[in-house]
Structure formats: C-alpha cells, structure tokens
Amino acid sequence: MNSFSETEVLSEIKAVEVMEQSNTPPGNTDTELSEEEKREIDSEFSRYEDRASVGLEALRIVQKHRGWVSDESLQAVSDYLEIPPAQLESVATYFQLIFRQPVGREVMLLCKSASCWIMGCSRLQVHIRNRLQIAPGQTSEDGIFTLLETPCLGDCDKAPVMLVGEQVHHNITEKSIDKWIEQKIIQHKTTDADQLPD
Amino acid sequence: MQTNSLTKPLTKNMGPENVATSLDSYRANGGYRGLRKALRMAPADIVTTVKDGGLRGRGGAGFNTGLKWSFVPAGDDAPPVKYLVCNADEMEPGTFKDRLLMERDPHLLIEGMIIAAYAIGAHTAYIFIRGEYHLATARLENAIAEARQQKLLGSNIDGSDFSLEIHLHRSSGNYICGEETALLNALEGKRALPRAKPPFPQVSGLWGKPTVVNNVETLCNIPHLVDLGIDWYKNLGRGEDAGSKIFGVSGRVRNPGAWELPMGTPIRQIIEHHAGGLCDGLKLKGFLPGGGSTDFLGPQHLDLPMDYDTIGKAGSRMGTGTIIVVDDRTCPVGLVLNLSRFFARESCGWCTPCRDGLPWVVQILQRIERGHGLPEDLELLREQAQRMGPGNTFCALAPGAAAPILSGLDLFEQDFIDHIARGCCPYVVEPEVLEAV
Numbered sequence: 001m002n003s004f005s006e007t008e009v010l011s012e013i014k015a016v017e018v019m020e021q022s023n024t025p026p027g028n029t030d031t032e033l034s035e036e037e038k039r040e041i042d043s044e045f046s047r048y049e050d051r052a053s054v055g056l057e058a059l060r061i062v063q064k065h066r067g068w069v070s071d072e073s074l075q076a077v078s079d080y081l082e083i084p085p086a087q088l089e090s091v092a093t094y095f096q097l098i099f100r101q102p103v104g105r106e107v108m109l110l111c112k113s114a115s116c117w118i119m120g121c122s123r124l125q126v127h128i129r130n131r132l133q134i135a136p137g138q139t140s141e142d143g144i145f146t147l148l149e150t151p152c153l154g155d156c157d158k159a160p161v162m163l164v165g166e167q168v169h170h171n172i173t174e175k176s177i178d179k180w181i182e183q184k185i186i187q188h189k190t191t192d193a194d195q196l197p198d
Numbered sequence: 199m200q201t202n203s204l205t206k207p208l209t210k211n212m213g214p215e216n217v218a219t220s221l222d223s224y225r226a227n228g229g230y231r232g233l234r235k236a237l238r239m240a241p242a243d244i245v246t247t248v249k250d251g252g253l254r255g256r257g258g259a260g261f262n263t264g265l266k267w268s269f270v271p272a273g274d275d276a277p278p279v280k281y282l283v284c285n286a287d288e289m290e291p292g293t294f295k296d297r298l299l300m301e302r303d304p305h306l307l308i309e310g311m312i313i314a315a316y317a318i319g320a321h322t323a324y325i326f327i328r329g330e331y332h333l334a335t336a337r338l339e340n341a342i343a344e345a346r347q348q349k350l351l352g353s354n355i356d357g358s359d360f361s362l363e364i365h366l367h368r369s370s371g372n373y374i375c376g377e378e379t380a381l382l383n384a385l386e387g388k389r390a391l392p393r394a395k396p397p398f399p400q401v402s403g404l405w406g407k408p409t410v411v412n413n414v415e416t417l418c419n420i421p422h423l424v425d426l427g428i429d430w431y432k433n434l435g436r437g438e439d440a441g442s443k444i445f446g447v448s449g450r451v452r453n454p455g456a457w458e459l460p461m462g463t464p465i466r467q468i469i470e471h472h473a474g475g476l477c478d479g480l481k482l483k484g485f486l487p488g489g490g491s492t493d494f495l496g497p498q499h500l501d502l503p504m505d506y507d508t509i510g511k512a513g514s515r516m517g518t519g520t521i522i523v524v525d526d527r528t529c530p531v532g533l534v535l536n537l538s539r540f541f542a543r544e545s546c547g548w549c550t551p552c553r554d555g556l557p558w559v560v561q562i563l564q565r566i567e568r569g570h571g572l573p574e575d576l577e578l579l580r581e582q583a584q585r586m587g588p589g590n591t592f593c594a595l596a597p598g599a600a601a602p603i604l605s606g607l608d609l610f611e612q613d614f615i616d617h618i619a620r621g622c623c624p625y626v627v628e629p630e631v632l633e634a635v
C-alpha cells in the first residue's frame with residue numbers, strides 16, 4: 001500500500017485531477033433531491049421501522065441518478081431523512097459500493113480473493129495498470145474506467161473474475177480484458193460523438 | 199412417505215444454468231408442500247423437528263439451527279414483533295454456494311423462510327443480499343412477486359391465519375456485514391460494526407426485537423426436512439452430521455465447481471472425483487476446507503469426511519464447505535499474504551488486535567514474500583496472529599484471519615524458511631507481479 005513509486009504517485013495525482021475536472025455529472029451539486037429521487041426513497045419507508053434505516057438505500061438511489069455521492073448529495077439525503085450528516089457519512093464511507101468521489105463510466109471490480117489469486121489475478125491487475133495507467137481506486141485519464149477492489153465475487157469456480165455493472169466476466173485473461181477495453185472505448189466515444197451539438 | 203429416496207433436496211429442481219425455476223415448475227416438483235405441512239403444525243413442533251433433525255448452520259459456524267430458533271422468546275409474554283433475516287451476504291473468499299441456490303431455485307429459499315418465520319413467530323423477514331449479486335437479486339425479486347400473487351406471502355398465507363412479508367435489502371459491499379450483528383446494524387442503516395454479545399440477536403436483534411439470522415443454504419434445508427421428516431434427513435448424511443451440503447472446489451483443478459453431496463463425504467472424493475483432481479503436472483500441497491477464514495489442512499487429511507466435528511478435530515473448520523485447493527506451484531506465503539491483505543482491508547477497525555494487528559501481519563508477510571524477511575519474522579508473525587485469536591475481539595473476523603496464518607506457518611514452514619534463507623520467493627513469479635500484490 002505504502003510502496004508506490006514516484007511515477008505511480010504522479011499518475012495517481014493526475015488521475016484524480018482528471019476525475020475532478022471532467023467527471024462531475026451535472027446536477028451533483030444540487031442540495032435538493034429531485035422529485036423522482038424523493039419518490040423512490042419514499043417507497044422504501046414502509047419496509048423499515050424508521051427513517052434512518054433507509055439511509056443506505058437512499059444513498060444508493062441518489063448514486064444511481066447522480067453517478068456518485070457528493071457532499072451536497074449527502075446533505076440533501078441527510079435533510080430529507082432528518083438524520084445528522086455525520087451519521088449518514090459514517091454509512092456512506094463504510095460501504096465500498098457507495099462512491100464518495102466521481103468514478104468512471106465503467107467501474108471494474110477485479111476480484112483478488114484467494115481463488116482468483118491462485119488463478120492469476122495479480123498478473124491481470126498489472127496488465128490493467130499497464131494498459132490504463134490505473135491502480136485500484138483510480139480512474140483512467142479518459143474518465144471511462146475505474147478500478148476498485150472488492151471482496152470475493154462468489155464465482156470462484158470460474159476464476160479469475162471481474163464484475164462491471166451487472167455483468168460478470170468469467171475466466172478472464174489479458175486478451176479478453178483488452179478486447180473488452182477496446183469495445184468500451186469505442187462504445188463511449190461513439191455515444192459522446194452522438195451527443196455533440198450539430 | 200413418497201419421495202424418501204430423494205438424495206439431493208437442495209439442487210433437485212435446478213435445470214440449465216441460465217434459468218431459474220418458476221413458481222409453477224417449483225410447485226409441480228412438490229414445492230411448497232413442506233410449507234403446507236408446516237402451517238398445520240404447532241410452531242414449537244417445527245422448532246423441535248429442525249433441532250432433532252440435526253440441521254447445523256451452513257454459513258460456517260455450524261450451530262444447531264433448531265436450537266438457535268429455540269432461544270427466541272415464545273408464548274403469550276413474548277414480544278409481539280420478531281424478525282427473520284436471511285444472510286445472503288456471501289463474501290467468504292472461495293465461497294460460491296448461496297449464489298447458486300438463489301439464482302437457480304429462489305423459491306426453495308422463500309419456502310424455507312416462510313416456514314422459519316412461522317416457527318419463530320415473525321411476520322416480517324429480510325433477505326440481506328450483497329449488492330454485487332445482481333442476477334440473484336433479480337430472480338429473488340421475481341420469485342417474491344410470484345409468491346405474493348399466489349398468496350404464499352402477505353396475509354393469510356395458503357388459507358392459514360399466518361401472515362408474512364419478505365423484503366429484499368441490497369447491501370453495498372463489505373465482508374463484515376456477513377457477521378450477524380454487523381449485518382443487523384447495516385440493516386438498521388448504521389455503520390456495520392459488530393455488536394457485543396450478549397444480548398444475542400434471538401433476544402434483542404433488529405431494532406431491539408428478537409431476531410433470527412440464518413444463512414441461505416440453512417434456510418433451503420428447511421422445506422424438505424419438514425416435509426420428509428427427521429429420519430429421512432438424518433439418513434442423507436454419511437457420517438455424524440445430518441443432511442446434504444453444497445460442497446465446492448476452486449483452484450487449479452480440472453473441473454472446478456459445486457455439487458450437492460451427503461454430509462460426511464470424504465474430502466478426497468470431492469477433490470479427486472467431483473473436481474477431477476489437480477490439473478496436469480500439479481500436486482496437492484494443501485487446501486482450505488471451507489473458505490479463507492479456515493485453517494489449512496494437508497494431503498494427510500484427504501480421507502477425512504466433511505463433517506463439522508471431524509474437520510474441527512483435525513484443527514480446522516468446515517466453514518462454508520467450499521474448498522480452495524493449493525497446488526505445488528502456488529506460493530503458500532503469497533497465498534497467506536493475499537488472505538491477510540483481504541482481512542486487513544475488510545476489518546471494520548473497531549477492535550485493536552484486528553485493526554492494528556492485520557496491517558502488521560501484512561507488512562511482515564510482504565517482507566518475507568519479497569525476499570527481505572528475517573529469521574525472527576516467523577516468531578513475530580506467530581505472536582501477532584495469536585493476539586488476534588478468539589476472545590480478543592468483538593467478532594470472528596480476526597480469529598478467522600489468524601487461522602490461515604497460524605496453520606500456514608505450521609503446514610508450509612519449509613516454504614517460509616526458504617523465502618528467508620534464499621532472500622527471494624522460490625516460486626515462479628514475475629518481479630513486477632510480486633511488487634503489485
């Protein structure tokens with residue numbers, strides 16, 4: 001953890017800067033929840049004994065709409081649920097799938113648990129680092145890929161595995177990762193080009 | 199009894215990998231018959247059946263399920279609100295059995311939950327499922343909706359006066375949520391720190407109400423145990439323990455996977471017959487019998503039956519029953535380091551031996567693996583791991599983390615010594631990979 005080389009530290013700083021510049025989705029500075037967000041949170045209340053228990057669920061809902069949970073978003077949820085922001089923050093920072101920083105459009109959960117390690121996931125992490133210049137916790141310069149660590153993904157008979165969105169990639173190799181990265185780059189560049197004004 | 203020749207109650211309905219059983223097909227195969235029978239029994243009799251059937255918790259601890267239920271206050275003086283929680287936060291390294299059950303036969307879990315809730319007198323139940331299990335979540339959501347539509351959930355279930363709602367709670371990562379009291383805090387919308395015991399959840403659990411937390415596979419055992427009876431259930435096991443179990447194997451074997459087999463199936467049969475033995479040219483060096491927090495066992499233990507007590511006597515735990523195989527080209531020091539890094543990262547940070555001890559352990563192991571280890575490191579490592587042993591922390595994470603370290607030091611002692619004596623990892627690992635791990 002504490003043995004990053006200078007180049008790694010520099011690339012980390014660069015990656016963070018890029019994330020901050022390019023990756024803040026519009027609307028994430030809203031200190032108000034949208035009507036849709038409120039509706040979705042409201043529908044959770046009946047399932048729990050009190051409002052505070054909806055905290056994690058509410059954070060998930062806001063993250064679904066805004067991509068990540070900014071300070072403003074956290075405050076908005078805290079106001080709405082009438083629980084102290086510090087209490088909500090203690091939940092938000094605890095769970096790996098709640099993002100308190102902007103993430104890329106493809107969040108890669110590379111499983112590094114025992115079975116995947118035996119089957120060579122470390123080599124794959126090095127490959128991802130060389131290919132995208134990201135270590136766990138970082139986002140690529142183009143803002144497309146974020147690499148995160150994860151507890152065992154529970155697909156150990158098909159190791160090594162990686163989860164991206166709802167898609168589990170089984171028996172992954174350097175080659176299959178490259179192929180997937182290429183596809184995603186093309187896909188996102190095409191989508192971006194389509195969204196440009198005439 | 200009609201189907202007492204049934205030997206695979208947990209997986210009998212499973213069809214091809216890409217489909218889940220529908221309510222109709224589940225029913226056509228005898229599904230919800232156990233529930234119908236249960237609703238005509240007194241709740242206390244169900245508790246006794248499950249207790250006498252000898253079902254032990256499949257999440258890893260192996261506690262008698264009926265006994266666990268019997269601690270919930272019952273009768274007229276009992277608190278009116280009680281909860282049942284299904285622990286579907288499967289994250290133990292090397293474990294992939296609950297996902298299989300939820301994805302392929304979700305109604306078995308739901309039926310088990312309705313019977314369990316009826317037995318303990320709960321009218322609200324939660325499935326606490328990890329956020330990464332998207333397919334299992336979708337299939338359970340669908341199954342709950344189907345069950346509700348056919349009056350198997352909601353008010354007056356199947357014409358009885360019993361009512362139950364099942365809610366799906368999607369979590370957001372974190373290994374420690376699998377610990378039952380941490381799970382309850384997470385469900386209450388709090389930071390998932392384990393609670394002090396006592397009070398035990400059966401007395402004061404979710405929102406302070408009596409609560410039973412059971413693992414997915416445990417609950418999946420209930421419908422057939424109630425339907426076909428104690429004798430049938432006990433006969434499923436080959437040895438001391440009752441029932442069948444989903445055993446799995448991962449690592450460098452020819453046919454990694456999971457199979458429902460009798461309790462007490464010899465380890466050798468699971469690894470060599472079902473998993474096809476080790477890949478060409480590899481030899482078995484050791485294995486973790488039931489996930490990352492169990493102690494390593496060696497080739498001399500291959501003929502032991504997979505029973506809770508037998509594996510316990512051999513110095514390990516059956517844990518989740520999913521075996522991780524260590525071959526002779528995998529560096530055991532690297533593997534212990536990998537496991538320790540995992541536990542260090544997943545520690546909630548509440549108790550000092552865990553929060554501070556694990557990063558120390560990781561640093562020592564890293565030093566040995568990279569060839570900078572000192573002869574005295576082995577004793578230091580042992581001391582540190584012993585401090586994380588039972589009784590020094592709120593929950594079982596630290597003792598679980600210590601298990602592969604202490605057993606690894608014993609079983610793979612020569613490997614540790616070689617790393618230090620040669621000043622490098624004797625296994626074939628590229629330096630860049632070694633640095634990145």
